[in-house]
Amino acid sequence: MLQVPFLRENKERVLNGLRKRNWKEEDLQIIDRILELDSSRRKLLQEVEQLQARLKQLSGEIGALYKQGKREEAEASKAEVSSLKEQMKTPEEQLKKVKAELEQLLLEVPNVPNDLVPFGKSEDDNEIYKAWPDELPELGENALPHWELAKVYQLFDLELGTKLTGAGFPVYLGQGARLERALINYFLDRAHRAGYLEVSPPLLVNADTARATGQLPDKEGQMYFVERDGFYLIPTAEVPVTNIYRGAILEEEDFPIKLTGYTPCFRREAGSYGAHVRGLNRVHQFDKVEIVRIEHPDRSYAALDEMLEHVSSLLDELELPYRIVRLCGGDLGFTSALTYDFEVYSAAQKRWLEVSSVSNFETYQSNRLQLRFKDGKKKRLAHTLNGSALALARIVAALLENNQTENGIELPKVLHSYTGFERIEKP
RNA sequence: GGUGAGGUGGGUGAGUGGCUUAAACCGCCGGUUUGCUAAACCGGUGUCUCGGGAAACCGGGACCGCGGGUUCGAAUCCCGCCCUCACCGCCA
Numbered sequence: 001m002l003q004v005p006f007l008r009e010n011k012e013r014v015l016n017g018l019r020k021r022n023w024k025e026e027d028l029q030i031i032d033r034i035l036e037l038d039s040s041r042r043k044l045l046q047e048v049e050q051l052q053a054r055l056k057q058l059s060g061e062i063g064a065l066y067k068q069g070k071r072e073e074a075e076a077s078k079a080e081v082s083s084l085k086e087q088m089k090t091p092e093e094q095l096k097k098v099k100a101e102l103e104q105l106l107l108e109v110p111n112v113p114n115d116l117v118p119f120g121k122s123e124d125d126n127e128i129y130k131a132w133p134d135e136l137p138e139l140g141e142n143a144l145p146h147w148e149l150a151k152v153y154q155l156f157d158l159e160l161g162t163k164l165t166g167a168g169f170p171v172y173l174g175q176g177a178r179l180e181r182a183l184i185n186y187f188l189d190r191a192h193r194a195g196y197l198e199v200s201p202p203l204l205v206n207a208d209t210a211r212a213t214g215q216l217p218d219k220e221g222q223m224y225f226v227e228r229d230g231f232y233l234i235p236t237a238e239v240p241v242t243n244i245y246r247g248a249i250l251e252e253e254d255f256p257i258k259l260t261g262y263t264p265c266f267r268r269e270a271g272s273y274g275a276h277v278r279g280l281n282r283v284h285q286f287d288k289v290e291i292v293r294i295e296h297p298d299r300s301y302a303a304l305d306e307m308l309e310h311v312s313s314l315l316d317e318l319e320l321p322y323r324i325v326r327l328c329g330g331d332l333g334f335t336s337a338l339t340y341d342f343e344v345y346s347a348a349q350k351r352w353l354e355v356s357s358v359s360n361f362e363t364y365q366s367n368r369l370q371l372r373f374k375d376g377k378k379k380r381l382a383h384t385l386n387g388s389a390l391a392l393a394r395i396v397a398a399l400l401e402n403n404q405t406e407n408g409i410e411l412p413k414v415l416h417s418y419t420g421f422e423r424i425e426k427p
Numbered sequence: 428g429g430u431g432a433g434g435u436g437g438g439u440g441a442g443u444g445g446c447u448u449a450a451a452c453c454g455c456c457g458g459u460u461u462g463c464u465a466a467a468c469c470g471g472u473g474u475c476u477c478g479g480g481a482a483a484c485c486g487g488g489a490c491c492g493c494g495g496g497u498u499c500g501a502a503u504c505c506c507g508c509c510c511u512c513a514c515c516g517c518c519a
Contacts, residue, residue: 045477049488056488059500063445066499078499085499249474379474 001106001214001367003381004038007031010112017112020119020329030105037102044095051088055081107217111364113329114338120328129340130312130324137321137347137402145348146397147279149404150176153424158279168269168284170393175424179399179411180287182418183392184262187289187314191389194310196260196291201240203263204231209243212369214335214361224266233266237290238386242365245294250373250382256303257294260389262287280393281353287392293385294371297362300383304338304360307387311342311356314390317414320398321345323352337362344394348401353394358387400424 007014015028058081065074118127150156155176161169172180192198210216210232215223224233234240241261265288295303308324315322327339336359343352363381372379403410409424416422
């Protein structure tokens with residue numbers, strides 16, 4: 001959520017940001033409406049508080065008068081109090097209304113994109129930030145997509161998941177399950193070595209938590225909800241992990257804060273269909289190791305670069321062909337100021353699969369989180385960032401497809417000590 | 428799920444309607460004293476928000492788990508909710 005004073009002082013910048021996000025000109029009026037509401041909120045607040053101050057003073061006097069036995073004077077003051085209260089009613093109600101509407105509208109304004117964010121409408125307009133250098137890997141004629149490989153090698157079973165739960169809940173089996181576990185451990189170990197503190201958070205969160213990182217109200221339909229207890233299943237570890245610092249007031253020397261966590265992620269993905277969602281390409285439950293950083297505003301973009309380096313090094317070690325794209329205004333997440341996606345090339349499907357998304361939210365999340373640090377005497381909002389390092393299901397898909405041979409599926413060297421086998425063979 | 432006890436500032440904790448501008452102690456910051464450290468003593472020490480000011484700061488309001496209510500006046504009384512702890516039940 002943006003701060004009103006920021007909005008007031010940077011109106012043009014905010015408007016241009018919304019234009020970059022392809023907002024229609026008539027929808028930009030929301031900003032003027034917000035500023036209007038805020039100015040009447042301040043006016044009403046002053047009015048109400050002046051009356052309150054007078055009330056407070058009077059009731060103190062009444063107490064004193066009673067003590068002195070001056071009953072009649074006390075009664076007279078009481079009459080004044082009740083007329084003051086009558087006067088307060090209207091502005092109080094207006095204030096309540098204005099505040100509610102203001103709050104509502106503020107939730108509808110997304111983050112201001114960084115200057116680096118390109119203009120564009122959809123993922124087709126994303127800018128290639130780092131391209132795969134050589135020609136893309138080619139597989140032979142009889143190369144199989146990962147969902148076929150899964151059958152041949154008995155690595156995961158989607159029909160079985162449908163029996164247990166429903167579509168999009170894969171059951172990993174045998175070497176597939178071990179590969180899954182190996183990748184999680186490998187990613188966590190690498191994050192640990194890069195200085196991230198490992199946390200293992202709850203998988204269900206309350207509404208306050210979901211709101212603070214911006215999933216509510218924007219992505220309400222995307223999350224599974226446990227009605228009976230009012231809990232949401234997390235769509236990413238970002239939610240519980242970032243919320244660890246909700247309400248915190250940090251010292252400058254606390255930076256950088258680097259956290260990592262493995263969790264399953266649950267996404268309803270309503271409305272998805274077609275060939276692009278076959279196999280592991282898009283599922284309702286997948287495993288992911290997330291990295292989260294809380295940074296000094298001056299250092300957050302350097303931190304973002306470090307995170308890109310970290311994710312790149314993982315993909316290098318996994319020997320997967322990948323590219324990095326900078327999301328355009330139309331594809332940029334609601335809460336993000338700048339996002340880089342990592343896409344791995346799936347040679348059998350001949351398409352790029354998104355496996356990581358690394359973003360700087362600047363103060364957008366920390367405003368809702370009320371996550372601040374002491375800058376001298378003042379308190380300032382910190383910057384929050386996060387990125388997948390990495391999301392499992394699609395990595396598994398790419399590993400299986402790209403490394404298939406006559407004699408089985410060869411695994412990258414870095415995983416051997418984690419899996420306990422170097423090659424997936426027919427059972 | 429049942430019963431009981433609780434929820435007060437960074438911490439412990441006092442406070443049953445106005446003398447609370449939330450005591451006291453601890454912690455923290457600054458100072459005095461001091462070879463250093465410590466002790467002792469003195470002063471300061473929350474959050475949010477509105478207004479004024481270049482700023483230091485000054486003034487108003489709110490905040491004692493959350494939301495309502497009673498009252499001229501609520502940390503204190505009443506109602507609802509949430510949470511914590513203890514015991515019982517169930518249980519990996």
